[in-house]
Structure formats: structure tokens, C-alpha cells
Amino acid sequence: MGRKKKIGFADLQATHAELEGGEVRCPECKRKLSEADGLRFVRGFGQAEPSLAALNCPRCRTMISIRIIATT
Numbered sequence: 001m002g003r004k005k006k007i008g009f010a011d012l013q014a015t016h017a018e019l020e021g022g023e024v025r026c027p028e029c030k031r032k033l034s035e036a037d038g039l040r041f042v043r044g045f046g047q048a049e050p051s052l053a054a055l056n057c058p059r060c061r062t063m064i065s066i067r068i069i070a071t072t
């Protein structure tokens with residue numbers, strides 16, 4: 001009887017520069033994440049910059065949400 005791997009969730013924090021530079025990694029499988037993986041930016045109402053990004057890791061399917069930290 002095989003155990004099915006449960007899809008996990010992860011909450012990360014990153015700056016825009018880290019996201020664009022491909023420095024954000026999946027905490028489960030350490031795969032580097034980029035916009036090419038289907039990253040979706042979530043924009044809050046009335047906000048000029050998206051504050052949250054979400055994607056499913058293409059390798060391990062972990063659902064990842066990334067809180068985008070504003071840099072000054």
C-alpha cells in the first residue's frame with residue numbers, strides 16, 4: 001500500500017529583485033522558481049505594485065505563496 005505524497009503549502013517572503021533574479025527556491029525540493037513557472041501576481045485593490053505572488057512548484061506541486069517585500 002503506497003502512501004500518496006500530500007501536496008504541501010509554503011509561505012515565503014522575497015523582494016522583487018529576488019523574484020526576478022531567480023533567487024527564490026521551493027522550500028520542499030529546492031527548485032529555483034521564476035516567472036516562467038507560472039508565477040501569478042496578486043494585486044491588492046488600489047495597489048500599484050503587486051504584494052503577493054503565487055505558484056505551484058512545477059517539480060513537487062507544493063503550493064507556494066510569496067509575500068513581496070517592498071525595498072526602500
Ligand SMILES: [Zn+2]
Nearest residue numbers: 026029057060
Ligand atoms: Zn518544489
